[in-house]
Structures are given as structure tokens and as C-alpha cells.
Amino acid sequence: MTFGKYIRTVREKIFKEDRSYSVRQVAQRIGVEPSYLSKIERDQVAPPSEATITRLAQELGEDSDLLLAMAGKVSSDLRDIILQRPQLFAELLRKLRDAPDHAIHSVAREIRDGDW
Amino acid sequence: MIELKNDHLIFRFPEVHKDAECRISFQRTLRIPDDNRAYSLPPGLGDFPLNLVDDYASGVPNAWNAHGGVFLPMYQAEAMWLSFSGSYPMAVKVAAGKINAVTGEGWENELSREPQDYVVIPDQPWLDGFSVMKGMIRQFVAMPLGEGYTAEEQLTGEAEHGGLQIVVFPIKPSYYEREEEAFMPIAYAPLRAFSEPVEEMGLAPGGLMRQEIYEDEYSFEAWETSVRSRCYVHIVNSVQFFSVTGAHPPSKPPTAMEYTAAGLPWFDYYGGDLKALAGAEKLAGLDSVAVKKLKKGKGVLADNEAVEPKVVKRLGKGNVREGEF
Numbered sequence: 323m324t325f326g327k328y329i330r331t332v333r334e335k336i337f338k339e340d341r342s343y344s345v346r347q348v349a350q351r352i353g354v355e356p357s358y359l360s361k362i363e364r365d366q367v368a369p370p371s372e373a374t375i376t377r378l379a380q381e382l383g384e385d386s387d388l389l390l391a392m393a394g395k396v397s398s399d400l401r402d403i404i405l406q407r408p409q410l411f412a413e414l415l416r417k418l419r420d421a422p423d424h425a426i427h428s429v430a431r432e433i434r435d436g437d438w
Numbered sequence: 439m440i441e442l443k444n445d446h447l448i449f450r451f452p453e454v455h456k457d458a459e460c461r462i463s464f465q466r467t468l469r470i471p472d473d474n475r476a477y478s479l480p481p482g483l484g485d486f487p488l489n490l491v492d493d494y495a496s497g498v499p500n501a502w503n504a505h506g507g508v509f510l511p512m513y514q515a516e517a518m519w520l521s522f523s524g525s526y527p528m529a530v531k532v533a534a535g536k537i538n539a540v541t542g543e544g545w546e547n548e549l550s551r552e553p554q555d556y557v558v559i560p561d562q563p564w565l566d567g568f569s570v571m572k573g574m575i576r577q578f579v580a581m582p583l584g585e586g587y588t589a590e591e592q593l594t595g596e597a598e599h600g601g602l603q604i605v606v607f608p609i610k611p612s613y614y615e616r617e618e619e620a621f622m623p624i625a626y627a628p629l630r631a632f633s634e635p636v637e638e639m640g641l642a643p644g645g646l647m648r649q650e651i652y653e654d655e656y657s658f659e660a661w662e663t664s665v666r667s668r669c670y671v672h673i674v675n676s677v678q679f680f681s682v683t684g685a686h687p688p689s690k691p692p693t694a695m696e697y698t699a700a701g702l703p704w705f706d707y708y709g710g711d712l713k714a715l716a717g718a719e720k721l722a723g724l725d726s727v728a729v730k731k732l733k734k735g736k737g738v739l740a741d742n743e744a745v746e747p748k749v750v751k752r753l754g755k756g757n758v759r760e761g762e763f
Contacts, residue, residue: 383523386444433440433447434492435668436506438536438603 325392326365332382333363352377369393440667442508445485449528449667451608458608460524460559464488464510464671467566468694469517470577470645471744472728477647478704478750479566483691486510486518489683491672497682498672499636507670509601511679511687512580512639515727515739519566519578520602522559527609529654529661531556532565534578534641535590536599540569540651542720544594547666549607551658554715556607561652561712563755568643568724569651571717579644579727580673586734588640592724600640602671613660636682639673643724648706650714693741704747708754 323331337343349359354374361367369375375393379386390397404411441448451458465482488508495503502509512518520532529549531538536545541555549556557565567575568589581587583597591597676687698704728739 433442433490433508433669434506435440436504436670438505438599438668438670 323392324365325369325389326363328392329378329382329389330363332384336382348378348381352381369395372398440669442488442490445488447488447508447604447669449606451662451665451667454608454662454665455526455611455614457526457614458528458611459526460522460528460530460606462530462604462606463521465519465521465564466688466691467517467519468691468697469515469579469741470647470694471742472577472579472645472726472739473742473744474646474726475744476574477645477694477745478706478747479564479647479649480517480519480694480704481697481702482519482521484688486512487685487688488671494682497636498674499638502670502672505670505672507672509672509674509682511676512673513676513687513690514580514582514639516580516676516691517577517644518580518641519564521564522557522562524559526614527656527660528559529556529607529609530559530562531603531605533603534568535583535588535601536603537589537593538718539565539567539578539721540715540718542568542589542593542718545603547605547668549658549661549663551654553718554654556654557651558654558656560755561655561709563707564649565651566647566649568721569715569717570643570646570722570724573648573650573714574717575647575649575651576643576721576724576726577645577647578641580639581642581727582675583638583640587642587727587730589643589721589724590640592730593720597640600638601673602641603668604671605666605668607661607663607666609656609660610662613656636678637675639675641673642727642730643721644727646726650707650709650712651717652709653713653715655712694745695741695743698745698747701748703749703751706750706752708752710755 333343333348345360346356349356352374362370372395375389376386379389387397439450447462449460464486466484466486467480467482470477470480488510491498491502491507491509533539533545538555541553567577570576583600590599674682679687728742731739
């Protein structure tokens with residue numbers, strides 16, 4: 323599914339329950355023109371900036387990293403992390419490329435439960 | 439399995455259902471006046487930063503390493519609320535200093551229905567404090583352990599645990615799939631050595647706030663009690679946060695007076711037909727921070743002037759509660 327179509331699907335699903343999720347009102351809340359959001363949803367323009375995608379993700383209750391990936395982008399904080407230690411992270415990412423999700427979750431940030 | 443992502447705790451139970459996931463975050467907020475008047479809900483001013491205890495193993499107290507979990511920074515007398523999100527129903531027990539915030543009873547890993555000692559996601563979007571009576575809570579306010587303010591110390595006489603303890607149970611898939619259509623989707627820093635012992639914080643009851651803790655609408659058998667995920671959330675004084683993590687804590691939030699004077703909104707939440715729990719007698723009998731301070735002969739609580747919110751927004755299910763300060 324394209325970025326625009328996904329956004330439209332999610333927004334319209336919420337709109338069925340909450341009428342404040344019209345194109346006009348969502349656009350207003352994330353700080354873009356309604357016509358621009360409409361074009362994004364119809365894939366008539368390229369996906370918006372990282373900042374706009376992040377606001378859109380918050381508005382729709384979606385994961386910003388997932389939406390950025392659908393838009394072919396990587397968040398700037400991730401880029402900064404990699405650029406600080408490029409060899410280390412390049413090696414880590416290549417090693418994890420084929421790892422199953424649960425293994426990656428545990429490397430990512432799994433929180434340990436101890437004795438209490 | 440619990441993952442830390444973007445300062446949110448993500449609880450997942452893939453062994454129960456692919457959709458069994460919920461997020462819990464800890465919102466910075468202003469401290470409401472502690473003057474026995476009932477206030478509306480204060481805003482969310484952003485997430486508290488969460489850090490893995492395991493990332494700072496050499497810099498945190500030994501007990502924290504035993505507990506595992508995460509830690510966050512709070513200033514003395516700073517307030518917080520918990521934000522819950524997710525469409526898959528979960529039962530969430532929250533304790534402060536191992537005192538259950540809904541019942542006032544000591545910590546138990548298991549769920550209890552009589553009395554109900556948990557909140558239900560997604561019906562309950564937020565928890566701002568200790569449930570002291572029907573429709574009323576006392577705000578979570580951070581105070582140093584050992585000075586007698588926290589709920590834990592007032593009820594047990596001991597300053598042992600501090601922090602927050604959370605355990606989450608998913609609903610059985612059969613109950614979710616039956617009602618699925620009814621639900622709406624809604625740095626790693628280098629280790630720093632430090633010389634002073636970490637000042638641990640606990641949560642004390644603050645000002646009164648209108649907030650209902652909703653009754654569980656499911657049958658008790660609906661909960662999958664054979665699986666659970668627990669997380670210990672330690673609280674470190676913000677002043678020491680930098681020496682532990684090398685990162686700066688968030689700045690102090692505005693006072694209730696500053697926020698209100700700026701014309702910014704407070705909130706009321708309408709939960710529809712959901713019934714509210716009665717509140718816990720044990721918690722209702724606790725001294726609030728302001729009262730305790732007076733009783734200890736330490737004068738009046740600073741920045742505690744009464745306010746008259748000019749803008750109170752009424753929120754329903756799925757609305758976001760954010761301030762703009």
C-alpha cells in the first residue's frame with residue numbers, strides 16, 4: 323500500500339467514529355493546507371517532510387518510524403545515531419538484517435523484569 | 439515482553455494475540471493546587487524521558503539492578519500522569535511504592551476483582567493519581583523517600599520501594615475477537631560515574647482532581663491471567679539525573695498559576711456510560727503533601743495558590759490531552 327493510501331485509510335477509519343478527523347480538521351491540526359493533505363492522500367504529491375509525517379503519526383495514533391519508512395525516509399534522530407558511530411551501526415544492522423523480529427526486539431530495547 | 443521506544447513502554451503479548459499491544463507513557467504536567475478544592479485535569483506537557491536501568495547498571499543503586507525496569511527524572515513536588523493507549527483490552531495494575539493506586543492495598547502480582555485493583559485499557563485513557571473517592575483522585579506528586587510524604591510511607595511506615603510498579607494482563611482472544619469491531623484504534627549515553635548516592639523518589643498524594651476510575655465491564659474470566667508483564671519504574675531526583683545519565687532532565691513545568699494565567703486549557707473527561715469505582719478508604723485517609731508539610735512544621739507548600747481555570751475543554755474517547763505551554 324502506498325503512503326498516501328495508507329494515511330487515507332487510517333484517517334477515514336477514525337473519521338467514522340470521530341467527525342473531527344475530516345481532511346480539513348486533520349490538516350489544520352498538523353499545520354498544512356487541506357488541499358495539500360488531500361493530494362498526499364491521493365499520492366498526487368511526494369510524501370511530506372519528516373516533521374509533518376511525525377505530526378501526522380501523532381494525530382492518527384500511528385508509529386512515526388513506520389510512516390517514515392512507508393514514505394522512504396529514516397528519522398533524523400536515527401540518522402544522527404548512525405552517523406555518530408557509522409562502522410559499529412553498519413555492522414550491527416547488517417548482522418540483524420535476517421534476524422527474526424523477536425531477536426531484534428530483544429536487542430532493541432527490551433525491558434528486564436527483575437526481583438521485586 | 440516490554441520494549442522501550444520513544445519514551446513509551448510497549449507491552450506486547452504475541453503469544454496471546456497479534457494485536458495484543460498497549461503503550462504506557464508518563465506525562466509531565468503542572469502540579470494542581472493542593473487546597474482541597476477539586477480541579478479539572480491538567481494538560482500533558484510531554485513525555486518524561488525513560489532510561490533502561492540496565493544501560494546504567496554501574497551508576498544506579500544496587501536495588502534498581504535487582505528490580506530491572508526503567509527510570510525517569512522528576513523534580514521534588516513535580517506531578518505526573520500516566521497515559522494509556524491501545525485498542526486491545528488490557529488490565530493494568532499501577533502501584534506507587536508498591537501501594538496500589540486504585541485500592542490502597544499492598545502489591546500483589548495477581549488481579550483482584552473484589553475490590554477491583556486495576557484499570558482497563560482502552561476505557562481508561564489516563565491515571566493522574568490515587569483514587570480517594572468516587573470520581574476523585576489525589577494527584578501523583580514526587581517527593582523524596584524518607585521524609586514521610588509518600589503514600590507508601592504513610593501506609594506502611596517504611597520508605598523501602600518508591601517509584602511506580604506496573605503489571606499488565608491481556609484479555610483472552612475470544613473476548614477481543616467478539617468485540618473487535620467495536621474498538622477504535624485509537625541514546626544511548628555513555629555510563630557516568632557519580633559520587634553522591636542517588637536520591638530516590640516516591641509518589642505522594644497531592645491536590646484533588648476530578649477523574650473517574652472506571653469499573654471493569656468484562657467478566658473476570660475474560661482476563662488471560664496466565665500471562666503478564668511487569669515493569670518497575672524508578673524515579674530519580676532530576677537534580678541528579680545528569681550525573682547518572684549524562685543527559686539533561688526536562689525543564690521544570692510551569693506552575694498552575696502561570697499556566698492558567700496564560701489562558702491555556704484544562705480538561706474534563708467524559709467516559710460515556712462507564713461506571714466509576716468508589717475510591718479507596720485507605721487512600722482517602724492519607725495526608726496530602728501540603729497538609730503533611732504543615733504537620734511537619736515545614737511551612738506552606740510553594741506555588742500552591744488556588745487557580746480558577748478560564749478554559750476547560752471537555753474531552754471524550756480518543757481525544758488528546760496536551761498543553762501548549
